[in-house]
Amino acid sequence: MDALKAPEILSFHDASLAAPAGGARFAEGLWHAIEANHRCNCLLWDEEDLARRRSVPDSEIAANKRAIDGYNQKRNDAIERIDEQLLVLISKAKTGKHARLSSETPGAMIDRLSILSLKIHHMRAQTLRTDVERAHIDACSAKLARLAEQRSDLAGCLDRLLEEAARGSTYFKVYRQFKMYNDPALNPAIYGEKR
Numbered sequence: 001m002d003a004l005k006a007p008e009i010l011s012f013h014d015a016s017l018a019a020p021a022g023g024a025r026f027a028e029g030l031w032h033a034i035e036a037n038h039r040c041n042c043l044l045w046d047e048e049d050l051a052r053r054r055s056v057p058d059s060e061i062a063a064n065k066r067a068i069d070g071y072n073q074k075r076n077d078a079i080e081r082i083d084e085q086l087l088v089l090i091s092k093a094k095t096g097k098h099a100r101l102s103s104e105t106p107g108a109m110i111d112r113l114s115i116l117s118l119k120i121h122h123m124r125a126q127t128l129r130t131d132v133e134r135a136h137i138d139a140c141s142a143k144l145a146r147l148a149e150q151r152s153d154l155a156g157c158l159d160r161l162l163e164e165a166a167r168g169s170t171y172f173k174v175y176r177q178f179k180m181y182n183d184p185a186l187n188p189a190i191y192g193e194k195r
Contacts, residue, residue, distance in 0.1 A: 003089050004030065004162060006155035009110060013038055013117035030085040037078035037107075038114045044071045045118050069182055075111065076177040082107035083174045086162070093168045102161055102172045109158045116151040123147055 012031075016038055024039075026032040051064035083105045126132075126140040164170035180186040 004086070004106075006113070006158045009034065009113055009158075010117065010151065010155060013114055014121075017042070017117060017121045030082065030089070033078050033081035033085055033107075034110060037075055037082060037111055038117075040071045040075035040078060041111070041114045041118060044068060044075065045122075047071065073179055073182050076179060079105070079107040079111050080174055080176065082110055083172065086165075087172075087174065090165050093166050095171050096168045099169050099171050102165075102170050104161075105172045105175060106158060106161055106165075107174075109154060109161065113151060113154055113158070116147060116154065120144065120147045120151065 012034065016035075024032070024035060026035050047064050047067045051061055051068065053061065086106050123140055123144045127137055127144060129137070161170060161172070165172060178186075184190045
């Protein structure tokens, strides 16, 4: 698929982490969904860090946990929008008779690439610390190399899936996440309170 390549996504993720300030760059379409997903992952990362504090009142941790639920819902909504946009882009490709279904969607893979970019960014910061032992730097450097390999492998898999989908030899579907814990009508801990 000429419309999207993994190296562009990796560059976008890295650039967004290098200069996090600023508003949305894309108003609509595929890149808007990719940007929304990455933004939610960045916000989730920060809230997850804050939720592990021990020196603040429990009410602050509860606020972090509620923020995590909200960002996670938006993150999953963005994954679905990525897949919807990609399906529109490849809608002209004729799915072959023997095409295989991919259980992982491009949106899910792009989400994983976003998370890996965050891990790489934060692990790299650990390798630059001057307040830790050399063993910490060495361990983090080894982890950084593994994360880079994982991201490279996943990027290759994404490009292959997109190319195969554009040729019609592979297809994917939009899988709705149905986050039941966020739905007051489906979460028994919430609807049970009304009884």
